[in-house]
Amino acid sequence: xxxxxxxxxxxxxxxxxxxxxxxxxxxxxxxxxxxxxxxxxxxxxxxxxxxxxxxxxxxxxxxxxxxxxxxxxxxxxxxxxxxxxxxxxxxxxxxxxxxxxxxxxxxxxxxxxxxxxxxxxxxxxxxxxxxxxxxxxxxxxxxxxxxxxxxxxxxxxxxxxxxxxxxxxxxxxxxxxxxxxxxxxxxxxxxxxxxxxxxxxxxxxxxxxxxxxxxxxxxxxxxxxxxxxxxxxxxxxxxxxxxxxxxxxxxxxx
Numbered sequence: 263x264x265x266x267x268x269x270x271x272x273x274x275x276x277x278x279x280x281x282x283x284x285x286x287x288x289x290x291x292x293x294x295x296x297x298x299x300x301x302x303x304x305x306x307x308x309x310x311x312x313x314x315x316x317x318x319x320x321x322x323x324x325x326x327x328x329x330x331x332x333x334x335x336x337x338x339x340x341x342x343x344x345x346x347x348x349x350x351x352x353x354x355x356x357x358x359x360x361x362x363x364x365x366x367x368x369x370x371x372x373x374x375x376x377x378x379x380x381x382x383x384x385x386x387x388x389x390x391x392x393x394x395x396x397x398x399x400x401x402x403x404x405x406x407x408x409x410x411x412x413x414x415x416x417x418x419x420x421x422x423x424x425x426x427x428x429x430x431x432x433x434x435x436x437x438x439x440x441x442x443x444x445x446x447x448x449x450x451x452x453x454x455x456x457x458x459x460x461x462x463x464x465x466x467x468x469x470x471x472x473x474x475x476x477x478x479x480x481x482x483x484x485x486x487x488x489x490x491x492x493x494x495x496x497x498x499x500x501x502x503x504x505x506x507x508x509x510x511x512x513x514x515x516x
Contacts, residue, residue, distance in 0.1 A: 280310040280336070282382060283361030283442070287316050287351030288369035292323035293481040298371050299331050305375040312336045315369070316355045319345030349455045356445050364445060366455075368436035373400070374475035381439040381472050388470060395444040395467045399430050399459055400437035400474035422460070425499055426506065430459040430469055437474050449505060457502045466511045 284302055288295075295315070302313055313335065317324050319342045328339040340354055356364055363382060367373045381398045388396040422433055433456060440462070448454070448461045459469040 278310065279360040279362070280312045281361060282306070282309065282311050282363040282365055282378070282439075283355075283359035284311060284313045284365045284367060284375075284378070285316065285352060285355035285359060286313065286367045286369045287318055287348050287355065288320065288324060289318040289345060289351075290320045290322040290324060291369040292320070292327040294369060294371045295324065295327035295331065297481075298367070298369065298375070299335055299337060302367075302375045302378075303335060305378055309379070312338060312360060314338045314340065314355045314359055316351040317341040318348065318351040319343065347452055349451070349453055352455050353450050356442060359442055362442060363439060364442050365439045366436055370479050371481065372477050372479055373435070373437040374477060377437060377472075377474040378439065381437070381474070384470065384472055385439045385441075388468065389441075392468065395441050395462075395465075397438060397440040397444065397458060397462045397467060397469050399432065399469060399471050400435040401432045401471040402435050402476035403473045405476055422457070422499065425503055426457070426460040428457075428459040428463060428469065431471055433457070433459055435474065435476075451501075453498050457498075460502055460506065464506050 284306070286298070299313060302311075315328055315337065317328065317339065325339075325341065328337070331337050331339075338358070340358060342351065342354070352366060355366075363385065365378045365382065367375065367378075377400065381400065385396055385398045388398070422428060438458060440458075444462065444465065444467055447465055448458075454461065462469055
């Protein structure tokens with residue numbers, strides 16, 4: 263196990279880098295570690311990949327569950343000594359990743375890893391068809407959440423779409439696929455993971471949505487949930503709107 267400061271700037275060496283790195287931010291998700299790792303291994307069998315868990319200051323058995331993961335699984339475990347938030351965990355994971363492509367997943371098991379190959383294929387196809395880098399965002403067409411979560415997400419998506427024009431029906435879905443290089447070029451700040459489509463568009467990239475499976479939580483309880491979403495205040499929205507209007511993309515010629 264490595265701390266974030268140990269690993270974020272110095273990925274482990276390997277003969278050949280993986281095609282895709284699956285980055286999973288978690289906090290207090292011990293019972294979900296082993297089942298999700300097993301599903302990812304089935305979904306990505308035959309594809310060079312790595313799994314990067316970023317433990318965001320868990321106080322339960324999450325560190326031990328990660329240490330006990332199958333030894334033949336390409337799993338890396340990074341840890342924040344204290345909780346820094348979901349966005350910080352995603353940033354730590356992507357910086358440490360070795361894959362050309364990144365897939366992000368929520369650690370609660372509600373995202374289905376079986377969707378990752380399809381989203382990756384869509385992203386690679388979009389990149390071949392156009393010059394601009396692309397983010398493929400999962401769209402949970404049939405939500406398996408409580409009424410409160412569904413309602414709050416619908417309101418948040420509506421406000422974001424109106425103010426930011428990100429044209430993404432489900433920005434809160436944790437399942438996304440994008441080039442690592444694209445993410446590293448984005449501005450990094452707290453709660454940025456909720457604004458990835460708008461930030462990618464600001465950077466000159468493209469965003470497409472792909473329907474994905476969504477499952478009910480069957481183990482543990484939410485740690486990055488409704489209260490965390492409420493913390494994303496109007497100031498965050500206005501800040502991203504300001505970034506959109508202040509950005510520029512020069513066309514460079516030699």
